[in-house]
Amino acid sequence: MSESTDDLTPITVITGFLGAGKTTLVNYILKEQREWKICVLENEFGQFLDSHDATSRSFCSVLVAESLDAPEDLITMDNGCVCCSVRGDLVRTLGQLTSRRKDFDAIILETTGLADPAPIVYTVQTNPKISDNYRIDSIICLADCKHIQAHLDEKKPDGSVNEALQQVAFADKILLNKIDLVSKEEKEALEARLRTINKFATVIETERSRAPLDKILGLNSFNMESILSYDPNFFDDEEEKKIHNLELVQSVGIAFEGNLHAQWFNMFMMDLLRERAADLYRTKGLLSFHGQGDTKFVFQGVHEQINFGPSQKPWKEGEKRENKFVFIGRNLDRKELTRGLMECLYKEDEKKA
Numbered sequence: 247m248s249e250s251t252d253d254l255t256p257i258t259v260i261t262g263f264l265g266a267g268k269t270t271l272v273n274y275i276l277k278e279q280r281e282w283k284i285c286v287l288e289n290e291f292g293q294f295l296d297s298h299d300a301t302s303r304s305f306c307s308v309l310v311a312e313s314l315d316a317p318e319d320l321i322t323m324d325n326g327c328v329c330c331s332v333r334g335d336l337v338r339t340l341g342q343l344t345s346r347r348k349d350f351d352a353i354i355l356e357t358t359g360l361a362d363p364a365p366i367v368y369t370v371q372t373n374p375k376i377s378d379n380y381r382i383d384s385i386i387c388l389a390d391c392k393h394i395q396a397h398l399d400e401k402k403p404d405g406s407v408n409e410a411l412q413q414v415a416f417a418d419k420i421l422l423n424k425i426d427l428v429s430k431e432e433k434e435a436l437e438a439r440l441r442t443i444n445k446f447a448t449v450i451e452t453e454r455s456r457a458p459l460d461k462i463l464g465l466n467s468f469n470m471e472s473i474l475s476y477d478p479n480f481f482d483d484e485e486e487k488k489i490h491n492l493e494l495v496q497s498v499g500i501a502f503e504g505n506l507h508a509q510w511f512n513m514f515m516m517d518l519l520r521e522r523a524a525d526l527y528r529t530k531g532l533l534s535f536h537g538q539g540d541t542k543f544v545f546q547g548v549h550e551q552i553n554f555g556p557s558q559k560p561w562k563e564g565e566k567r568e569n570k571f572v573f574i575g576r577n578l579d580r581k582e583l584t585r586g587l588m589e590c591l592y593k594e595d596e597k598k599a
């Protein structure tokens with residue numbers, strides 16, 4: 247057993263519902279902090295289809311990789327959600343990293359937006375191979391000011407966990423993110439609500455996840471006591487923990503070659519969001535447009551909020567122009583989404599009515 251926590255490699259766990267700003271925070275930390283060598287463990291829900299090339303890695307790993315000096319400092323765990331099926335992956339990955347532990351000052355674990363932090367904490371705290379080498383430094387929860395209330399209010403079937411609630415409850419730092427999207431009154435009401443779930447966490451208001459680094463990193467602020475006050479039976483038989491019902495949320499990945507017609511694509515997305523924004527938790531895409539040369543576009547949606555712009559890296563010469571989408575949400579119809587997207591393809595010899 248390790249005698250001092252100083253010997254243990256700190257893990258910062260980043261949680262928060264789909265689209266709350268986790269990857270934005272990881273990128274910000276990687277770009278802004280110069281003191282530490284950080285290893286990033288990524289776990290993402292909803293992958294792009296087809297994984298024959300490097301760009302078909304999970305979407306956030308593509309974005310995070312752009313901020314790292316060395317690609318081997320990013321490890322993706324793509325076999326499921328870190329809190330359930332991939333938990334074995336987490337144990338294995340941390341186990342394999344043990345021999346390289348001295349190469350890093352810290353680890354950042356970005357969980358999926360649907361991860362319940364409870365099993366992650368349980369695993370790190372109770373698995374001796376992990377607890378002898380690592381410690382949780384902090385659990386940071388990103389709370390999307392615009393959308394988190396709806397996710398907290400979602401009715402789940404009996405025995406199922408509300409992930410958004412668990413994420414808030416287990417955090418020692420809550421970043422009230424996207425404050426640009428709400429009024430002062432909405433922000434205050436949200437903070438008051440989050441306080442009823444977790445009165446111990448430090449709350450920091452942020453835009454684009456830009457929290458002062460000295461307020462979130464290296465503070466050893468993980469607090470088992472506050473977790474136990476929320477869930478006094480935390481260390482009881484793990485089998486009895488609530489079901490993490492991933493079937494309630496679907497992920498539809500769609501990939502196809504060609505160039506999109508910008509106007510038709512815009513119309514398709516506008517119609518889709520007008521009708522389905524509440525059910526569409528998250529939309530991500532890497533796209534190629536007719537008439538835009540080698541510019542690769544990144545599309546990001548969180549319910550009705552969309553962001554669209556050029557990727558840092560253009561299409562490489564000879565690279566297959568494959569558009570990749572992932573839609574995450576409820577009641578999604580793959581056929582309908584695929585048909586709608588295919589109708590947005592630019593065709594040289596055909597005019598759309």
Ligand SMILES: Nc1nc2c(ncn2[C@@H]2O[C@H](COP(=O)(O)OP(=O)(O)OP(=O)(O)O)[C@@H](O)[C@H]2O)c(=O)[nH]1
Pocket residue numbers: 262263264265266267268269270271290306358359388423424425426427452453454455528546547548552553
């Ligand atoms: N308006 C606004 N948008 C933001 C803010 N922070 C992040 N975003 C945008 O929200 C979208 C989702 O951000 P991500 O960082 O990818 O969110 P995430 O939690 O990693 O998403 P998942 O991994 O899919 O769960 C992106 O389009 C961001 O640019 C903010 O403070 N204000």
